[in-house]
Amino acid sequence: MSKLMIGTDLAAEMVAKAAERAAALQEKTGVQPCLATVLVGDDPASATYVRMKQNRSKKAGIGSRSVVLPAETTTGELVAELHKLSNDPEVHGILLQHPVPGHIDERAAFEAIDPAKDVDGVTMHAFAAMAFGEPGFRSCTPGGILRLLEAYDVPIAGAHAVVIGRSPILGKPAGMLLLASNATVTYTHSRTVNLPEIVRTADIVVAAVGKANFVRGDWLKPGAVVVDAGYNEGNVGDVHFDEAASVASLITPVPGGVGPMTIALLLEQAVDAAEAQSETAVRPVVTLP
Template identity: 90%
Template sequence: MTSDTTARPMIGTDLAADMVAQAAVRAKKLQDETGVQPCLATVLVGDDPASATYVRMKQNRSKKAGIGSVSVVLPAETTTDELVAELTRLSNDPTVHGILLQHPVPEQIDERAAFEAIAPAKDVDGVTMHSFAAMAFGEPGFRSCTPGGILRLLQAYDVPLSGAHAVVIGRSPILGKPAGMLLLASNATVTYTHSRTQDLPALVRQADIVVAAVGKPNFVRGEWLKPGAVVIDAGYNEGNVGDVHAEEVARVASLLTPVPGGVGPMTIALLLEQTVDAAEAQTANR
């Protein structure tokens, strides 16, 4: 991988728009042939403004793709049991094909217990242990949407994955860990790093591909990178700032995802694509 003076941006917007357009064609075909409109249920606990904005954005994109949406908003003081009961109800509702629990949830809720209440067949956000196992073992199943979107972006930009050394910064169960698993399934050599990692810059400097998913603005610096590295900024912090210092990194990397307009659109596009996948599968199995 060779270095340019300025990294070429890996734009997710156009690719995501194509994915949504293709999902819309499939959704219309399913509805025309069976009378079934794919339906995504979004569940929001509390009134966090950023989360509410994300949910509205996903609902608007769903509408553009011909996907119906059901919105469930629960009070901030909702208990784990109450949330699990609601997710179980949606899992048993034959008119709902996909379920998205907006995260993070309030601190009193056991988030893992909530995720596991989502039926695997409707886990279109790829957050259950079933979905993670499918990603880890290379079996059919839903991908975590941000990692899955990252893989599609890397493929679209013809980034060689087989034999490449990928360093993933962050180990969250819905971003860092599945991103590493999907890269491993593509025959990359994967190093996971996290808050306890010693001499992080030295490890990052070995990477052909860097996935920054740490949740800290401007965390990854240009001097950490080897020239020509491909950098995926999966972070989104206040003020449209990612997890990498974009100005510094752009001077060293060959490819860099912008924030916004890089990974974010791919996440939503994959969510909608997988909702149509789920609707087709459930309709075929009825």
């Protein structure tokens, strides 16, 4: 049986440190970090996720602002709301709950978020920063995965990492962050031929396909590290846990693995954003002679 990579305790430490920093910022400047959440429509799962993030924000001393828009909201109306939040100095971070309804251009909506407030790491600016190793916010789930691997002393440099999935907010940035940590990265997806054979070459497997029990135990190389970034109905991940746990050296459970890390990084980056914006706001203007 493999060892579990549990994110709960590490996430709690991250949130506690974020709370300390939020309190220090408020004491020093009078500014409380504020995270605005935007929900379009009334999808029950999305509404639950938003409430959970708001509750965690409160525990971390981070203020929250909730914007709920009707399902028939147009792309233009959503973009206008995100521009409004981006221009509001009392809002330091913006989270657009995704997926949005199908008629909305999700990429246009993401790009309406000021990169300085993109604490969920969904803009092209954030992706470029991850790809080029420049300062910027990380996509929260991929960033949380890297923190979890580091906490469990998983050797990344020189390892072969196979990412299953290529979404712009999970699979693609996960590969970029692994590459930045000197892994050799293979992206796989729905058009990949001989997927099980490719996965069997991996030292690290990141499953992010959104299909329950998709990755089977006989796909894995003995001793591989398995990160299940999926969450499906019935608290089931993208990896067949029982089969994989008999082969892998380390594996994340669902729930309790990647999920807590995602929220913890979101809150940490919300405080980062508030600190950076507060510093900019109070920085004196220097007039050159």
